[in-house]
Amino acid sequence: MLWMTKLSGFFTNNMITNKIKDIQEQVGNDDRKVTGLSDALADPEFLIQCWVKIRSKQGALTPSTDGETLDGIDTEWFNRTAGGMRNGSFSFRPSRRVYIPKKSGGKRPLAIPSPRDKIVQEGMKQLW
Numbered sequence: 001m002l003w004m005t006k007l008s009g010f011f012t013n014n015m016i017t018n019k020i021k022d023i024q025e026q027v028g029n030d031d032r033k034v035t036g037l038s039d040a041l042a043d044p045e046f047l048i049q050c051w052v053k054i055r056s057k058q059g060a061l062t063p064s065t066d067g068e069t070l071d072g073i074d075t076e077w078f079n080r081t082a083g084g085m086r087n088g089s090f091s092f093r094p095s096r097r098v099y100i101p102k103k104s105g106g107k108r109p110l111a112i113p114s115p116r117d118k119i120v121q122e123g124m125k126q127l128w
Contacts, residue, residue: 041123042085044078050122051078064114065096073116081120092117 040046051073054060061069084090095111102108113121 037127038085040127041120042082044075044082046123047078047082047119048075050119050126053126054118054122059112060115060118062112062115064112064116065094066114068114068116070115070119077116081116085120090120092120 051070055070061071063069081090093114093116095113095117098110098112099107100110
C-alpha cells in the first residue's frame with residue numbers, strides 16, 4: 001500500500017489547515033453564522049486526515065454489520081465518500097448493536113458504527 005506512505009503529507013496540508021482555521025474563526029464571531037462546513041467535510045484530503053487520526057485507536061478494526069474495517073481502505077473510497085457528501089447521496093450505514101453488562105446486573109445497548117462512518121464522524125467532530 002504505497003499510497004498509505006504518502007498520507008503524512010496530507011496530515012500537514014496547509015490548505016485543509018487554513019480551512020479549519022477559517023471555520024474556527026467564524027465560530028468566534030458574534031453572529032454565529034458559519035460557512036464552508038460542508039465544503040471542508042466533503043474534501044477527500046480532510047477525510048484522509050480524519051482517517052489518519054482514528055486508524056490507531058482501539059476498535060478501529062472492529063468490523064461493521066457488513067464486515068468492513070478500516071484495514072484495506074483506499075483513496076477511491078475517500079473520493080467516493082466526498083462526492084457523495086457534495087451531491088447529497090451520502091448516508092450513514094446501520095450500526096451494529098450489542099449489549100454490554102451493567103454494574104447493576106442488567107445489560108445496556110451499545111451501537112457500534114461502521115469504522116468508515118467513524119471517519120466522517122471524526123470530521124464532523126473536528127469541525128465542531
